[in-house]
Amino acid sequence: MSETPNFAGWRATVLHREDGNTERLHRQLRLLGLTPKIQWAPLSAAELPDLVIVDADQGWDSLLPWHGATPTCPVVALLGSEAPGRIAWALEQGAGSIIAKPIAASAVYPALVMAVSIHQERKASAERLQYLEERVRLRPLVHAAVEKLMTGRNIDEERAYAVLRDCAMRRRLPMEQIAAFILGGAEPLPEAG
Known part of the structure; x- marks a missing residue:
């Protein structure tokens, strides 16, 4: 990614139970120009936002519609534990960055930029691989x-x-x-x- 994104007008879905962390996150996302939606229910594949922020501590496999596949939008994991299984789960969901809990306002923007950058790189790599596979075919x-x-x-x-x-x-x-x-x-x- 050559420049940092401007998040003005982006829609973000935060998959987390409402608490003090989500209040701080909601406030910081609004300051960055995003329109956040907080829910603690599986994300619908029909209504995908521009960005997903997911609680990796309590998330489950069907919480995101692309489990095991490439995510269709950038993903940020919220993580309060150091449990290897929870980190592995976040990676399986396609998380491009992590925000540690309790959430510090200064951690949000860098995590969003990193997740967007990694998502773009993954997408470009997948397109390149598809192109090369077609040529081989x-x-x-x-x-x-x-x-x-x-x-x-x-x-x-x-x-x-x-x-x-x-x-x-x-x-x-x-x-x-x-x-x-x-x-x-x-x-x-x-x-x-």
């Missing part, structure tokens, strides 16, 4: 197009791959797309010269 197309070029232009494999790569670079398209065009007959066999 389409590699047989590239291999088939190289074979077609080898046969059609009577060239070796290295030269056929270079021709395919050069064609993709000239057209500014991925090799897999050019390979699909060649195999589908939408693209004539590129010249080997």
Whole structure:
């Protein structure tokens, strides 16, 4: 993340029983421009906020709609204990940061920034992984197009791959797309010269 976010207008759901901690948290979130909602019931997947703050000390698996999956928004855990099981639970829920209880006002903003940053990094990594998996899945197309070029232009494999790569670079398209065009007959066999 290149800059710290401005939380003005964000909606935050705090999954915690109301107490002195939630009062301080509510006040600090309002000062940062967020609209907080405090509840101690499972979060609905249909009404997801921009940010979730969850009590990791008493939370349970069905409290958040994405248990075990990638969270759809940044998550901050509220933690008052050092129990390894509670820390592990917070991590399983996708928490990107922790605010220790009792809550200090000065701990809220850095925790929100960190959670947003980590959520963005996770999202970018997942998108990159999906892109790379798609390219790997389409590699047989590239291999088939190289074979077609080898046969059609009577060239070796290295030269056929270079021709395919050069064609993709000239057209500014991925090799897999050019390979699909060649195999589908939408693209004539590129010249080997």
